[in-house]
Amino acid sequence: MLFDCGRGTLQRLYQLKVNLQDARYLFLTHLHADHSTGIPDLWLTPPVFASRGFGRSDALQVYGPVGTDHMMHHLQEAYSADVTAMTGADYIQGAGYQLLSEELAEGVVYQRNGVTVSAFLVEHVNITPAYGFKVEYDGRVVVLSGDTTYCENLIKHAEGADLLIHEVAMVPENLTEISEHIRGVLGWHTTPEQAAKIFTRAKPKLAVYTHLALFLGATEEELINRTQRNYAGALEVGYDLARFEVGRERGVLLQR
Ligand SMILES: [Zn+2]
Known part of the structure; x- marks a missing residue:
């Protein structure tokens, strides 16, 4: 699990050799940008590598304050071209592209x-x-x-x-x-x-x-x-x- 996701979070997890499958629950303290701009990277990069034994093969589950559902919905809108393309490829596991949210x-x-x-x-x-x-x-x-x-x-x-x-x-x-x-x-x-x-x-x-x-x-x-x-x-x-x-x-x- 992960608490907040500012810029560079995914690189830091990689440096720490964290199994990204274990970083599939994200808890947001608040919605300021310096705590949330790393979310698209955390959401969309690990599924690309899921079939190669690292990365994330399950949904990213985000818990955050009121406004989190709105943010996650619009991130999905913003990246719909990538998600549609990647999940359309046979050799990419699609499950990791799910972005689920729950407000606290x-x-x-x-x-x-x-x-x-x-x-x-x-x-x-x-x-x-x-x-x-x-x-x-x-x-x-x-x-x-x-x-x-x-x-x-x-x-x-x-x-x-x-x-x-x-x-x-x-x-x-x-x-x-x-x-x-x-x-x-x-x-x-x-x-x-x-x-x-x-x-x-x-x-x-x-x-x-x-x-x-x-x-x-x-x-x-x-x-x-x-x-x-x-x-x-x-x-x-x-x-x-x-x-x-x-x-x-x-x-x-x-x-x-
Ligand atoms: Zn703040």
Whole structure:
């Protein structure tokens, strides 16, 4: 399963050697373009290779907020020439070209093979609704914030998680002049100070930053410093292709 699908997602999955048959359930936190422009690639490229043992031979199932059905319907319209041509070829398996969608409400959205995925509302200000996700398996819990500003509902759902993957946005602290544009965008996201408060209250075993919106020269070093002023727990800054092990005994490790 996959959570959000921004640009380059398929290339990253390939680099990680993920079996694309395992990436056939896509959960969208919200419909901003930077979380969804990778969808046509994820949908249409893997079926081409299905008969050669990699790729995807089943439908892509997308779960997302209201508006997801509309987006998936129009993607199918947009790519109808390709889908008609490719599924018309005898040697291409057609099943992978199906694009199914289901719109979310808060609560359990997926339950299979012991894995439960639940959606909860967050506050992304610029676009509504926006969701975070809680993934549970064998007593272990991973929570993804999606894009959000400080959100009480997220703290409620993230309490005691093994791994909390949270977004962040910041400008350097000593900056006095911030444009209206940057100030506006910061209001849709979570500052390091807000994140520290969230982590302190939710108490995950490990908090990890993702979606690093570091504006106007802000650095990861400052991000960590400002977070640790008010948060004493385990903290990592995420990076592309990072892997985590959510183990029962070893706890949560960042594998480098
Ligand atoms: Zn967003």
